[in-house]
Amino acid sequence: MFNLSFSLSLSRNIGIDLGTSTTLIYVKGKGIILEEPSIVAYQKNDNRVLKVGKEAKFMIGRTPKGVYTIRPLQYGVIANFEVTAEMLRYFIKQIFSRYQFIKPYITICVPSGVSEVEKRAVSEVAYECGSRRVFLIEEPIAAAIGAGLPVFEPMGNLIVDIGGGTSEVAVISLGGIVVSEITKVAGDYLNHQIIKYVKENRGLFIGDLTAEELKISLSKRNDISEEDYKEDSFEARGRDRLTGLPIKIELTKNELKEALYDSVVEIASTVKLVLEKTPPELISDIINKGLIMTGGGSLLSDLDKFIQEQIKIPVFVSKEPQYCVAKGTGEALENFDSHSRVLIKTSRSR
Ligand SMILES: Nc1ncnc2c1ncn2[C@@H]1O[C@H](COP(=O)(O)OP(=O)(O)OP(=O)(O)O)[C@@H](O)[C@H]1O
Numbered sequence: 552m553f554n555l556s557f558s559l560s561l562s563r564n565i566g567i568d569l570g571t572s573t574t575l576i577y578v579k580g581k582g583i584i585l586e587e588p589s590i591v592a593y594q595k596n597d598n599r600v601l602k603v604g605k606e607a608k609f610m611i612g613r614t615p616k617g618v619y620t621i622r623p624l625q626y627g628v629i630a631n632f633e634v635t636a637e638m639l640r641y642f643i644k645q646i647f648s649r650y651q652f653i654k655p656y657i658t659i660c661v662p663s664g665v666s667e668v669e670k671r672a673v674s675e676v677a678y679e680c681g682s683r684r685v686f687l688i689e690e691p692i693a694a695a696i697g698a699g700l701p702v703f704e705p706m707g708n709l710i711v712d713i714g715g716g717t718s719e720v721a722v723i724s725l726g727g728i729v730v731s732e733i734t735k736v737a738g739d740y741l742n743h744q745i746i747k748y749v750k751e752n753r754g755l756f757i758g759d760l761t762a763e764e765l766k767i768s769l770s771k772r773n774d775i776s777e778e779d780y781k782e783d784s785f786e787a788r789g790r791d792r793l794t795g796l797p798i799k800i801e802l803t804k805n806e807l808k809e810a811l812y813d814s815v816v817e818i819a820s821t822v823k824l825v826l827e828k829t830p831p832e833l834i835s836d837i838i839n840k841g842l843i844m845t846g847g848g849s850l851l852s853d854l855d856k857f858i859q860e861q862i863k864i865p866v867f868v869s870k871e872p873q874y875c876v877a878k879g880t881g882e883a884l885e886n887f888d889s890h891s892r893v894l895i896k897t898s899r900s901r
């Protein structure tokens with residue numbers, strides 16, 4: 552233990568949030584130094600990687616024949632091992648060249664409750680990328696540490712991390728998860744609901760990127776008057792369902808709300824389910840401290856207010872929610888001695 556902790560103190564260590572939508576890398580003393588979409592663009596005939604990250608995301612829906620884009624993570628877990636390894640190696644190489652790392656220690660997050668096989672896949676990817684030693688951390692715990700919650704105290708901390716692939720709700724006490732639930736109703740699902748709504752109600756086919764842009768752009772302006780709320784709109788471009796011709800239409804914030812209503816009810820129900828299973832002693836802490844929201848999806852306009860109405864306890868969106876998991880992952884490794892309890896140790900299998 553002493554040797555490991557000493558070695559860690561001398562080495563450059565990195566925390567990675569390997570997310571379905573975004574990969575973030577945190578470096579001790581520097582903070583988050585890489586934020587890239589978890590996307591790879593490939594040439595079909597020879598499987599050659601063409602672009603990774605932002606440049607690959609831009610290619611979604613715009614690729615010529617023979618080129619395809621892959622999101623190697625689905626619902627928070629690795630769906631394609633080779634492509635994930637290739638993507639992560641590419642990202643780590645960028646960091647290496649900037650900081651001259653020699654075999655870093657890596658902490659990387661996994662959704663709570665994933666199988667041993669899925670955990671092994673994540674740690675192997677990090678070893679493949681040149682890590683000296685890999686630690687895993689459960690995503691809700693990393694999110695709570697990153698949000699500054701007292702996870703090691705004997706008290707209930709209720710957190711919901713709304714990412715691209717999953718929304719995870721957990722109660723954490725004494726450094727462990729007491730109760731948790733996970734749903735696939737998260738950012739990607741919301742994008743699909745928007746595409747469906749626009750097709751059925753406005754007769755327009757739009758792509759994934761347009762749906763996401765619409766969601767984010769209409770979520771940016773909070774605290775506006777009721778009048779502005781109705782009028783606040785986004786210009787969506789797509790293909791007319793009947794004529795097949797390109798058209799543009801205005802979509803309002805109210806329409807976004809309508810499109811996502813069932814989804815936000817589902818997220819609130821998942822929180823309720825966790826509350827129903829939480830031991831009474833911890834419930835009293837939660838009533839006082841409320842629910843903390845993290846993950847990019849928690850920036851959805853008025854989602855916090857909606858959940859608060861549903862669960863009748865205060866809801867707070869943490870500061871920079873999309874960075875909490877990455878920060879927590881890095882901080883756990885930085886404070887190894889006090890945080891080793893939440894780090895799952897791994898060893899290389901081959
Ligand atoms: N302002 C915003 N309003 C609504 N949604 C947003 C906003 N900003 C980002 N998002 C959504 O947040 C999601 C990405 O969040 P995050 O980066 O936390 O996910 P992830 O960690 O990659 O996914 P997961 O944790 O499920 O593996 C995307 O679906 C994105 O559309």
Ligand SMILES: [Mg+2]
Pocket residue numbers: 568570571690714715846876
């Ligand atoms: Mg995440």
